[in-house]
Amino acid sequence: MEFVLLALIVIPLAVCPLFMLIPSQYPQLSRYLAALAGGTLFALSVLLFAAYEFDGGSGLRYELQWVWLENIGFLGENGITFYLGLDGIGAPLVLLNGVVIFAAVFVSWNIANRTKDFFVLLFLLVAGVYGVFISQDLFFFFFWYEVAVLPMFLLIAVWGASSEFKTFARTKEYGAMKLTMMLVGGSVLVWVAIFALFVEAGAGTYDMTVLREAALDEDFQKVVFPLFMVGFGVLAGMWPLHTWSPDGHVAAPTGVSMLHAGVLMKLGAFGILRVGMTLLPEGAEFWAPVLMAIGVTGAVYGSISALAQTDLKYMVGYSSVSHMGFVLMGLASMNEIGVNGAVLQMFAHGAMTALMFTSVGALYDQAHIRDMTQFGGIAKPMPRHTAFFTIAGLSSLGLPGLAGFVAEFHIFVGVFEAGYWWAGVLGILSAAITATYILRMLSRAYFGPLNEKWAGLKEMRLGEQFAAVLLIAMILLMGLWPAPFINRISETVEMIPGIAG
């Protein structure tokens, strides 16, 4: 099984040169190759998710450790190792990534200009994301973290779409540049924190399992944890540094924003959990209230500003900020239920946002505008599309039976358990506000009398429908039967030092 884990990274990277070989006159060929690669990745992710079961030890399964750099200069015994391992938190996220890439490939089926370059960059992004979820070595964690950010600029700048608004304009170059610069800016903090951690631990290795045992003194942890928190927080859409997410999504093509909001934003939260909280427990404990405050502000702020948006993609962008606020709240609760909820929310939100972007993208491809005030009653020409979008909306507002509720419920329970009752109440309120803007959008754009202008709209393409069904399956699976997710996640969360009972 170890090599299945390796395949997760090798396939996307290996497929890139293959794309290069395909002459650009045959876009269809590169689409099939992309579908094939996406399919295999999806299958492998499902296999890994299903095969993973907790084996007592450190919860790390299918470990694969190749020494990369050892006993040179400041590096001691297996200094930097290409160390892959799947644990409880990684398994669902690997599954999420597999699902979202498979859906994204079908959604971006009709990318016409320079199709193969698009897919090369897309799979590079996926390789980076897989790398982060399964690498146990801090160096390679950061390595893949940056790889995931690398293709974002070109994906948005070349295939994105600029948009004019009454009071301001957001060109795709602006969106792409801001997104890339803010993410890399965030990663500078992480970089410095890694240096400090390495020096302080003095173990001469980046292997996280070893760094975990290194007893770092309290004040050091208190100083370095905020670096990790803010550094990863930028990617997780943390409140003050979230402005790249709405602008980035508005500019990005559908497939990219699916992957981006669906999976990339989870990298940030995953980083905080895997690196911040596991290696620096006291630091995490000290900063938990601040993270909670930021998380709650993010949640409420995001949902309120989503309320005022007229552009569909902006609305979904801000809803992602709000849901990521929930994730941060879950992490900040520092107790097992809350953190479980956070990981569940990562998965749930991933599937939901991907579905939302699929539908908005499908609408945008035909209508070429995203202003919901100009639509009316499009449920008539596009019934299935409306159904998919409604399911995504309902899951995001936390209707029981769908993934959103299971995750949010755990987060709220965890937050209350950790004593932040004010945060809990505000969180549940922001879930209510989510309901308001989702339903307002649904009733205004989809239901009501059909606006003649849009009579010509046709139903979603088959590819998009397949993608939507795939994502809905994930939402329903987690909504109706979350046991497989919870069992995997809870054992590993239990192992994290500093997580209270």
Next chain:
Amino acid sequence: MTYEEAIFYVIAAVTVAGSLGVVTARNVIHSALFLILALLGVAAVYVLLASEFLAIVQVLVYGGAVTILILFAMMLTRVRDIGGPIDGPQRPFAALAATVFLGTTVLAVTQTEWRGDTDEATVVTINEIGEALFTTWAMPFEIASLVLMVSLVGAIVLARGEEGE
């Protein structure tokens, strides 16, 4: 004030006057002539420092070749009839910087107690220098020859007029 110190001060005065002239002369040609005076002053200093070989080399190389070369350059670039002030706008800053530098160096040089006998110079014979050049310092010698070659090749390539010109 021993006999030799008096001579030293005379020579030093000549050299400093020469270099001052080079740097402050209003007319470009005068500064070139002052340069010759300064160079010869330096040659005299070498004599005082008991290294006649260097003095001869100085006179030959500088006195003869370099100054003539510079005069030729001035003639070729018709520097005389180019109007405009000879000194740039940042003259005060230059003076300030030079004096500050002078102050620090003099302070530093006088403060350090130099190791070894600091008041009488021993003669270094020519054959010692010659032998050292070819044995102990062979590599710089070779590389210096290459430097000269580069300078030569460069000068020819750049200065020589092409057919089209």
Next chain:
Amino acid sequence: MSTSLEWGLLAPEILLAGWAAFIILIDLFWGGLGKERLGWLAAIGAAAAGGLSLIWVGDTKQFGDLADINDYTTLFRVLFSGIGATICILSARYVRDRLLHPGEYYALILLAIIGANGMAAAHELLTAYISLELLSFSLYTLTSYAKFDLRSNEAGLKYMLLGAFSSAIFLYGIGLIYGTTGSTQFAVIGEVLSGDTSDIEWGMYLGLALMIGGLGFKVAAVPFHMYTPDAYEGAPIPITALISALAKAAGFAFFLKLFAVAFLPLIDDWRYFIAGLSVATMALGNLVAIQQRNMKRLLAYSSIGQVGYLLLGIAALSQDTASALVLHMIGYVVTNLAAFTCVILYYNWTGREEIEEYKGLAQRAPYLALCLTIALFSLAGMPLFAGFTTKFILFQAAADEDMLWLAGVAAFFSFVSLYYYLIVIREMYVGETEEKTRFPTPWLEYTALTVLIAGVFLIGLYPKPVLELVEDGTATIFVSEELDPGEDLIGVP
């Protein structure tokens, strides 16, 4: 009077010198060879010298207290001849189309390599200085080689006069150090400085300051960097590449050896000055680069930025940081050459060098655009490429020597640098042009480019072999050589 001079040790330099003369004669007497093939011939010469220097891998010899031929020297000899060979290949087409006297052009490049080798091999200050002057003189000439192009002329003038001025300052520094320590050999200086230096403090520190200044000019640290952008923009493009690769690499080879052997005892004194220089260099290099519109000036400021990172390595000098520094330097050189190859190829094809003029390059020459993107991302320190790994190791080594704040500043500026690299990439991929003519693929340059890009990927993805090589090299300069008495040294300095 038998001396211990083994001229055999300098075989590569002698070969280069002979080859230079041979090239000039070929150009003079056998016109038929054609200017392009002259370039390849020169490249072969340079490569041969590199190959020759591999003979001494592993052993440590000394050429009469003037130069030591050890792994450090071999490493740099191979690097410099590699750079020289690449530049010769790259400039073959450029020289054929745009310059006169190709023979002297290639000869000067070979002589520059000799200078660089001398600087790396030098065991004492005089040899180092003379080699420095040889390298500088050939670069002054090459910079103003395009006789009728005003910009090249002006660049040459500035580079020459400022170079002479700063080497005078550098000499004054050497004079003071010689005066205070009594010898020009690094090892001896190191020994004297490790003893009690309270009596000679004044002269020593002034000498050190002046030398840092002089060297600062040579590697283009900030207060002394003013000539770099003009020299880069003015000089013919292959020469810009040569300066950015050879001059910087040789400068740092000498800088590292000087400070690792001679001034190591005073490290706690000059450490924060070098750190200050490094921060200033990074700051100015990266911030002004954002404003640039010309590709060559942009790469000039980016190389200034990179110098900032290398200075960081020297500020936190230790065995590990030295090898990390050399690794980063190799990574930088390979990436920079790759970037310049693309710029040269584009210039040869269209004669344009403004960033706006790179619009739509991805459509017209996809492979070229891809390679330039890889090079730029590597310069910015993005993973999968050399920049990321070398920067990571360098900054971590610096952090290890409790210079964490400096590593943080460096990481920040490497993030700032990503902005202007993205600007270029954006022009290439997002910009649209009317001319849709496809780019004719010059096979030789493309192979050189592919080799360089492969180098970038290799260092990025698996730096172990390169790092081990570098490790042996730097180990030699850190082991404190005692003076080996015994040989009857006549007039040993």
Next chain:
Amino acid sequence: MDQAWLIPAIPAAAFVILLIFGPYLPRKGDWLAIAAIGASFILVFPLLADLLDQADGATYVAGERAWEWLSFDLSGVGETFEIEIGFYVDPITIVMLAVVTLVALMVQVYSIAYMKGDSRYGWYFTAMSLFAASMLTLVLANNLLLLYAGWEAVGFCSFLLIGFWWEKRSAAEAAKKAFITTRIGDVGLLIGIIMLWLEGPNTFNIQEIIAFAQEGGYDSTYLTAAVLFMFMGALGKSGQFPLHVWLPDAMEGPTPVSALIHAATMVVAGVYLVARMLPLFEVADPIALDVVLVVGLTTVMISATMGLAATDIKRVIAYSTLNSLGLMFVALGSSAVTAAMLYLFVHGFFKALLFLGAGSVIHATEEQDMNRLGGLAKKMPVTAAMFAIGTLAMIGIIPLSGFWAKDEVLVFANEEQPLIVYLVLLSSLVITGLYMTRLFVRTFLFAPRDQGVYDHAHESGLLITVPLLILGLLATVAGFVVFDEVGEALGFPGGIAQFVFLREAHEFEFHLDTAITSTVLAGGGAVAGWILWQNKAELAASVRDRFAPIATLLANRYYIDEVYQFAIDHIVLGAGTVVAWFDRVVVNDGGVGGSAKIGYLAGFEAKFLQSGRLPNYALAIVSGILLLSIVMLVALV
């Protein structure tokens, strides 16, 4: 007892089948839906039988089965965090099951005719089955979380069914309004559930929580807060005072939907919740029950008065529902579970009857506005008769079921609560009489106001009239359940009252005095109504002119809707626009853009250092050297 889970499972299975294969089934699968709900109805009886067998004397043993849905162990002292799926059957559940399944069956049969020819006929039945399944889950749930899941699912189904004809803008808005208002209520419910879990025995199981509370586990202020939060949820769902705005608008949905959801089942869920959690209310300090009472009272009064002004027949019936719900909450407020459950049981039938009657009128005349109806009795005798029974039951006239249940409520209200409450209830009786008779008279009697409508009217087919008849019969008969003898006869030891009653047995005594007062007042109201609104209703018009300001106030529903709309538009959306503006301008352009600008300008200034003139460069070098040497000498020497 073990097959109890089948009751919700069958409609759920029907829903899934209809969802996927619905369009391809014959007649779009309506028969499947009806069969499913029928099966559930039938299954209630064996459950009842089991319950009765195990009954020893007056107390009934509740059956409970639970399966673990999700659990993980907390690293604390062996604790685990569990969520189960299970059912809990006890007398209250049986009552609810009976009402829900029966009314749902009637409504679905009725809908075959009513919805015939609708483009989304199949979807209607799919949504109905989902509704039935989620309502039954809600009722049977043994833990708070499953209850909450059912609760939300029911809310979602009401959104689907209210917005069934989503082409109409008003229907779409009404659906949205209903879902959001109930959702706001549910916020309270969720907080309440979590609060109970937090301090409680680390489980969501209702019985364990109640037992824990009764042993004094929670401290009283905390418990009151939790209970009141949960009551907020009940408010939303049952359309009580602050959150009642959505119910009148919910009439946009098809009438059978209104009948089922907004009469018998969904709106009653709030009552069921409070009834189920009543022990908690009692343990918490009395303020909790007083709040329930006050809310109930205000709703009673508001709805009654608004009923007077409404002209759309369905809206009038909706107000009557609000009125009845208010009564139930008043009963619960005075901790009279029997009265509340009884009234709920009875109300389900006659309110469904009223709605279906109105539906048949609408079906026949395509007209809902009272001013354009009138004199239909002749054309639609059966519907008119059944409607009459329903109206009388609602008013609470002696033989009909409404009377018995309402009296129970009055009796408890009289005993437990201060006099003012009793007086208010009595006044509401009068007003109920008034507006119900107005409704009946205006629709069925006297001269038809719109001849076209009148001619078009015709008696509805059997599929509509049969359910009406059945419900009419039940509406009359159901009342007698109150008498213990009737209960005995049906096999309930000690009568229905004991069956439903949780605490000690309480035989039913007939309070003559309350009976008389209530009949007199109700009858008086009815007669007054008759007089006011007979033939041309001149008298009513003159009364309205005299009290014009009050009339307009009532017509506009006390402007509560407008106040809410204003609040949403200005405070919520306003805040949204301000926050969005703040985000784009301050956080984005200011913060992020600003710092980038600083870097850009710094570079811009530094660029001009490069003047291109050699002396400047030389000066830079010299200044660098001087700085370096001076600082070094000063610092180090």
Next chain:
Amino acid sequence: MIPIDNFLVLSAILFSLGMYGVLARRNAVLILMSVELMLQAVAINFVAFAVYLYPETFTGVIFAIFVIVIAAAEVGLALAIILRLFRNRQITNVDEADLLKW
């Protein structure tokens, strides 16, 4: 005998004057002459140290010789470039040659 400090001070004076010349002068040839002066000063310094302090190894004298050689080579190359500049643009003032800036 003349103490070494005299020579060192003399060399410092010459060096500073040369520096002033480089900074103040506009004409390229004059700058070149000032640089020559600075190199002379350095040579004096070297010789003084060698002769006074370390006579037996006299590295300084060798250094001085090489400095003179380098200075001479420099003049040759610099003048070539200055002439080339003059021939192309007829200017020898350094601050007029500012095509390459910003």
